[in-house]
Amino acid sequence: MSLAELICPAGTPAALRTAVDAGADAVYCGVQDATNARNFPGLNFTVEELTEAVAYAHTHGTKVLLALNTYPPAGKVDLWRQAADTGARIGVDAFIVADMGVADYIARTHPQVRLHLSVQAAASSPEAIRYYCENFGVKRVVLPRILTIPEIREIRKEIPCEIETFIFGNHGLMVEGRCSLTNYLTGQSTNMDGVCSPASDVEYIRDEATGEMSSCLGGFTIDRFGPQEMAGYPTICKGRYTAPHRPEGYYAFEEPVSLNLSRLLPELIGAGVHAFKIEGRQRSKSYVRNVVRAFRQAVDDIRAGREANIADLVALTEGQKQTMGAFETKKWR
Amino acid sequence: MKLTLGPLAYHWNTEERRDFYARIADEAPVDEVYLGEVICSKRAPFFEREIPATMERLERAGKRVILSSLAEVMLKREREATAGLAEMDAPEIEINNAAGLYARQGRPHRIGPFMNAYNEATIAWMASQGATHICLPTELPAEAVAVAAQAARNLGLTVEMQVFGRASLAVSARCYHARSHGRTKDNCLFICEQDPDGMPLRTRDDKPILRINGIQTQSESYMDLLTESPRLGAMGVSHLRLMPQAVDMVGVARAFHDVISGVLDTAEAEDRLRGLCGATSFSNGFWYGTAGYRRIARAAEA
Numbered sequence: 001m002s003l004a005e006l007i008c009p010a011g012t013p014a015a016l017r018t019a020v021d022a023g024a025d026a027v028y029c030g031v032q033d034a035t036n037a038r039n040f041p042g043l044n045f046t047v048e049e050l051t052e053a054v055a056y057a058h059t060h061g062t063k064v065l066l067a068l069n070t071y072p073p074a075g076k077v078d079l080w081r082q083a084a085d086t087g088a089r090i091g092v093d094a095f096i097v098a099d100m101g102v103a104d105y106i107a108r109t110h111p112q113v114r115l116h117l118s119v120q121a122a123a124s125s126p127e128a129i130r131y132y133c134e135n136f137g138v139k140r141v142v143l144p145r146i147l148t149i150p151e152i153r154e155i156r157k158e159i160p161c162e163i164e165t166f167i168f169g170n171h172g173l174m175v176e177g178r179c180s181l182t183n184y185l186t187g188q189s190t191n192m193d194g195v196c197s198p199a200s201d202v203e204y205i206r207d208e209a210t211g212e213m214s215s216c217l218g219g220f221t222i223d224r225f226g227p228q229e230m231a232g233y234p235t236i237c238k239g240r241y242t243a244p245h246r247p248e249g250y251y252a253f254e255e256p257v258s259l260n261l262s263r264l265l266p267e268l269i270g271a272g273v274h275a276f277k278i279e280g281r282q283r284s285k286s287y288v289r290n291v292v293r294a295f296r297q298a299v300d301d302i303r304a305g306r307e308a309n310i311a312d313l314v315a316l317t318e319g320q321k322q323t324m325g326a327f328e329t330k331k332w333r
Numbered sequence: 334m335k336l337t338l339g340p341l342a343y344h345w346n347t348e349e350r351r352d353f354y355a356r357i358a359d360e361a362p363v364d365e366v367y368l369g370e371v372i373c374s375k376r377a378p379f380f381e382r383e384i385p386a387t388m389e390r391l392e393r394a395g396k397r398v399i400l401s402s403l404a405e406v407m408l409k410r411e412r413e414a415t416a417g418l419a420e421m422d423a424p425e426i427e428i429n430n431a432a433g434l435y436a437r438q439g440r441p442h443r444i445g446p447f448m449n450a451y452n453e454a455t456i457a458w459m460a461s462q463g464a465t466h467i468c469l470p471t472e473l474p475a476e477a478v479a480v481a482a483q484a485a486r487n488l489g490l491t492v493e494m495q496v497f498g499r500a501s502l503a504v505s506a507r508c509y510h511a512r513s514h515g516r517t518k519d520n521c522l523f524i525c526e527q528d529p530d531g532m533p534l535r536t537r538d539d540k541p542i543l544r545i546n547g548i549q550t551q552s553e554s555y556m557d558l559l560t561e562s563p564r565l566g567a568m569g570v571s572h573l574r575l576m577p578q579a580v581d582m583v584g585v586a587r588a589f590h591d592v593i594s595g596v597l598d599t600a601e602a603e604d605r606l607r608g609l610c611g612a613t614s615f616s617n618g619f620w621y622g623t624a625g626y627r628r629i630a631r632a633a634e635a
Binding site for chain 2: 071072073074075076077098099100101102104105121123124125126127128130131132134135144146147151173174175177178179180181183184185186187189191192214218220221222223224237239240241242243244245246249250252253254326330331332333
């Protein structure tokens, strides 16, 4: 049986301590700039904060994984190198990378630090994963959220590294690291700036005549809600659009659902998944506390051969619609 | 500068495809043509059986042909197709997924736009592994293109950038064409064939926004860097890529050809291009580091 490590989000120093206290095996975080894929205002760590965070985590036996998982545009590579140098100096346990140039730099300059391949690298076949393992010494791959469990089991047999999968949180629809939708509407790039549907470009506009609320990004209406509906955040791949044969408007990509694989935890462990990742560096402390605690309990139960209390985990989504996405069935595709 | 025709992103039927490439061979002033199914492995068998004849036709017309690999590699058939392509010695191949790099084992190849060659460090790594030519990501802004192109040229690589056609904005494991018709990818019945220029999505206040092409999401606007082409050349970009759209691509190629060979001024060529593309909007926002759908006037840059 795999170790089933629990990898938890730490958007702020306070969230990091919360996750550590709630039983995370590892936390992942980023520094305050474009070098990581959650470059949101008010999130992430200064060098001083990161230094203290690593000390706190290590005292409690928790690992710290530093996300350097965006793609530096030409001319700005030094920012990523400096972040890697800083991380190595203060003793983070691994770097999570996507860009080959960044991976190559770390493999040569800081060979003592583990490399994890970010979901942003979109390595979804044994060959792609082996490419990163053989060339950069990658020790773990975070798999794209597009594979079924039988497919994960097959991949596990053919690769020399550990597998980490997302189990809870935002359900990204597009192949990560290959999505420029946000840049198309806002001028901020998910790959280069670490930004997805940025709050700075969001507007909610109420039509006084009809009472309808439009949820907009960069001036485009991503969805429109009736007076009785709750207006959702304008994430492009969760919006409603019309097509010539769908004049009524429909969720062209996916409904606003979040990923919750609680029911599949035993099967994922059986398939050889080494680590479970909880998404949500942008989430509150109390959210992190509740989610990490609940999954800690469930994973411990499963490892001890006890029945896990799945109902608690299912309730975590707070009334939001949930999906098991591609993990459950090929029909999702 | 050379003009290239990128791989056809859509599922055109056999007849349309045959006529299209015949006309490209006979009339279009492009130097190089990329062939192959890049988006959907289910479509690949249709195209594959025509490729030898199409290739022969294009080569006879003096065009260099390059075979492009799939952007997404997950299923057995996709892994096998990628490995098979990587074994070829000729013609040249363009790799669009790391699985292809693995199979290629350091032998010469081109890097496609899905490979995320965003910067000089990545380009240097790729060059050390056999890359001879890099197509830069579509969303890379001008100042980064300048640095990337210079770095690539210094390493002896040639550099390409898409200058015409819808931008690829995302790929997914899910087929959105099938989804819109209440189907899944496995029982799609090739419904994407109905939309030779992508399936239009509009916002609920009826503004055109995106195009669906199977598992791919594209820009509603055609990217157009015709006016910027001379500057691209000055930066070291050696190849300009035109993506096939359901418009008169021979006319499009001529407009670009006439600009880069100095026969036509850019304003006149833009007018001509505009006349070929109907009501479709043009954009160059990525190049200017702003929202991709925007059209920035050249005057604003000065």
